[in-house]
Amino acid sequence: MPWTYIVRCSDDSYYVGSTWDIDARLWQHNHSDELGATYTRRRRPVALVWSAWFDRIEDAYLFEKRVQGWSRKKREALIRDDYTALPGLSRRAAVQRREAESDSAADG
Template sequence: MPYTYIVRCADDTYYVGSTWDVEARVWQHNSPDLGAAYTRHRQPVALVWCCWYDSIEQAFAFEKRVQGWSRKKREALIRGEYDDLPDLSRRLAVQRRSAERDGGFEAQA
């Protein structure tokens, strides 16, 4: 079954990938020579989110989409805060105008 997954690396960064076998792939990311170059230098990694798809093409397409997301948006996905995702897609200037209209804006890191 095809999956998109996110692992948290030892340096608190995230790696997004897609695979047929999540358990095997996480094991590979934690091996000294089988995982992606990015995770090989940031071990150990831990699976923090995954979702299965009907096709590997769908899993790969979602992987590429999430790779372009901000850390804040990835963390909302990991926490299951799906209603927050659209607002996190907006540019900072749009977020600022919306917050000012709603009664306040706090700078986002």
């Protein structure tokens, strides 16, 4: 079954990927110098922090590419299953700061 997944690397960075076999892929990330991604090879061990299965590998791959473009904060919201935070984290940083300042002024 096709998966999109996120692993946390030993340097606390995230790697996003997609695969048919998540258990085999995690093993590759942690043990194989030939099959694991170059990025994770230098950042072992890695630990699975989020995954979702899809009906088609094409959908898993497209979601992987989408999440790869996300900020760290947005990826962490996905990992926490905090789906309500995702739209706000899609906004540019300047817009997020203005909203936070506006909320602080309204509370104060």
